[in-house]
Amino acid sequence: MIAVENLRKRFSGPSGVVQALDGVSLQVGEGEFVAVQGPSGCGKTTLLLIVGTLLHPTEGKVCVGGANPYELPLDARARFRAQTIGFVFQQFHLIPYLTVRENILAPQLAVSDPAALQRADDLLRRFQLADRARHTPDTLSTGERQRTALARAFLNRPKVLLADEPTGNLDADNAEIVLRGLADFARDGGAVLLVTHDARAAQYAHRIVRMKNGKVLPD
Amino acid sequence: MNIFHLAVKEILHRKLNFALGLLSIIAAIGVFVGALTLLKIHDLRTHQILEAKETETRMRMAALEDEMRKAMLNLGFNIVILPKDVNLTDWHADDYAAKYMPEDYIEKLAKCHLITVQHLLPSLQQKIKWPEQKRTVLLVGTRGEVPHLGAGPKKPMVEPVPQGAIVLGFEIHQDLGLKVGDKVTLMGREFTVHKCHDRRGNKDDITVWIHLSEAQELLNKKGLINAILALECQCAWANLPKVREEITKILPDTQVIERASEALARAEARIKVGEEAVRSVEQERQNRLRLRTEREQFAAVLVPTVMIASALWIGFLAFGNVRERRVEIGILRALGLRSRQVLLLFLSKAVVMGLVGGAIGYGIGYYGGGLVGRSLEHLGTSESVPPGLFDWKTLALAMGLAPLLSAVASWIPAVLAVQQDPAEVLREE
Incomplete structure (x- = not known):
């Protein structure tokens, strides 16, 4: 489902060129849950953004859901992203003026689907947010916010779920809910790429990939 | 959403x-x-x-126009059409023309589109000795205004004198002690006093007016007149040559003179x-x-x-x-x-x-x-x-x-x- 080969990414900054990824190759198959671990600045988030079709690699091949998204024009890539990939971030990135239900429905702005309303209600129940449906994010606990973000990532039934430190701000119970949600997604046939420092991820992930200085360390 | x-x-x-x-x-x-x-x-x-x-x-x-009409009426006519061969010196001295022109001249004028002239008044005037009263008067025979094609419908400025009636100037009715309704004899013919004018301070005070046909009979001037008085209300003083040209074209053996300059001056002032x-x-x-x-x-x-x-x-x-x-x-x-x-x-x-x-x-x-x-x-x-x-x-x-x-x-x-x-x-x- 996800295949990257010999991926390199360089950033030019005021302090010179930074090699964020240096020949990374990785595969995540259907139904597979892969956790990427490594110290800060090792290139985990860069890898995630490239796989998420948001950041063009300097070199290397990217294949998501059987297609190279970087061969598509911008708008087609955006549509591809909306249909294929779900994101979960450490900071939740909920839209502050929308209710929980509206935040979950936000991906529908990109891909209109009448069935999305029913799915949003199902997700509200699944992540124990039904009684918070009309609340705005500023009135939610951190756990509820992350569950909302997870539900939002599930709305368009993506093939791939990309999660960047989703448990970083959560207590144990909520972290458990999120990790179980990711595992359930993989069990249902999706591919999960989780970037995390959380040691609990090992209990749910099928595979741990370690990175350092922009490279994948050998097993 | x-x-x-x-x-x-x-x-x-x-x-x-x-x-x-x-x-x-x-x-x-x-x-x-x-x-x-x-x-x-x-x-x-x-x-x-x-x-x-x-x-x-x-x-x-509108008020000025009305005032002007009144002023013209009181002060006299501003255009007089006389036979061509009238000597103006005599005319000014005698107050009437000693030459005559056919009465039907008035009809000729009336049928033409004279745009500057608003009112036409034919008259036969002559200074006579009133035999019955032994005094000199100016006898004026008039038949009132003649409507003409060039002017729109206008209120007549001068009321015609009916047949058998006589209108008297101030000095005459005062001297003779006459009043409206009295009978008076002029040159052997009896007339009823129709109107007595107030003092005007001009020759009107020694004038008597009778119907034109009766004046023609009394003066033995059947079918003749010696003046056509024309009041053109607004523009003749500014355009007298044009009026003169218009009239002499229709009536070649006449002359046109301007009168009552005081009225014209007033009118001009009002127009200004x-x-x-x-x-x-x-x-x-x-x-x-x-x-x-x-x-x-x-x-x-x-x-x-x-x-x-x-x-x-x-x-x-x-x-x-x-x-x-x-x-x-x-x-x-x-x-x-x-x-x-x-x-x-x-x-x-x-x-x-x-x-x-x-x-x-x-x-x-x-x-x-x-x-x-x-x-x-x-x-x-x-x-x-x-x-x-x-x-x-x-x-x-x-x-x-x-x-x-x-x-x-x-x-x-x-x-x-x-x-x-x-x-x-x-x-x-």
Whole structure:
């Protein structure tokens, strides 16, 4: 489902060129849950953004859901992203003026689907947010916010779920809910790429990939 | 949920940002509509002033014309048509012409379109010794005014003397002790006194008037007259050669002379007053036009200045809004929103701001301009806005201009929002 080969990414900054990824190759198959671990600045988030079709690699091949998204024009890539990939971030990135239900429905702005309303209600129940449906994010606990973000990532039934430190701000119970949600997604046939420092991820992930200085360390 | 829903929710969330932009639109449209309303009130007031002045002038001119007719009647006729061979020295000395012309000359004149002459009065005049009273009088035979084709329907200036009747000048009826209804004999024929004139201080005081046919019989001048008195009310003194030419073309063996110069001078003075009134209307028209031009020039500077200031302010607010929503834009892009959807999100907000601001701005401009204009122009109306000012075109213009202004001002910030790299934002976060 996800295949990257010999991926390199360089950033030019005021302090010179930074090699964020240096020949990374990785595969995540259907139904597979892969956790990427490594110290800060090792290139985990860069890898995630490239796989998420948001950041063009300097070199290397990217294949998501059987297609190279970087061969598509911008708008087609955006549509591809909306249909294929779900994101979960450490900071939740909920839209502050929308209710929980509206935040979950936000991906529908990109891909209109009448069935999305029913799915949003199902997700509200699944992540124990039904009684918070009309609340705005500023009135939610951190756990509820992350569950909302997870539900939002599930709305368009993506093939791939990309999660960047989703448990970083959560207590144990909520972290458990999120990790179980990711595992359930993989069990249902999706591919999960989780970037995390959380040691609990090992209990749910099928595979741990370690990175350092922009490279994948050998097993 | 759609983009518009998202835009409205954002407006409700960031009320201050929206309110500040809205105020700016209200100011711009308010000034624009206010300026238009003021100019419309100016036009309305100008129309009222000029209409009042024109009505006043018309009334004054009508009054002058009436006064002039009376003056002409009292002071005499201003055109006299005499047989060509009349010696004017004798005519002035004797007060009547010693030569005669056929009575049917009057019919000839009456059938022609003499545009300058309003009233035609044929007469037979002769100074006679009144045998029964042993005194000299001026006998005038007249048949009253003859209607002619060139003039419109006019009120006759001289009443005809009926047959068998006699009209007496002041000195005569005073000396003879006669009054209306008395019987009097003239050259063997009995007449009934029809009218006794007041003193006029001229030869009319020693004149007797009888019907023309009776005068012709008494003087043995059957079918003859020796003068046609013509009153042309307004322009003969300015154009006597034209009148003379017109008349002598029709009646080649006559001569035309001008009389009663005092009446003409008065008439001329009155006409000048009338012309002055017309000039005054024109002067007022020019003054109002000058004032309008000044106001237009002021509006032509003020309106674009306020519009530009408003656009800059909206642009500044939109920049702030884009900066504030960097992460939101990033996450929306990550969720798959396309460039034009992000652009639409920002422009929807601008259009909503424009529509609301346009409506409020129109209301404020309309009523504000109405109140200021009413006060400036001293319009005597009890309504807050003078009636007849509302028009759909201005409303449509305001409602079209406001969203356009807002959208144009927000365009660059919206494009910057679209160009924002979501990966960069998400990495920073």
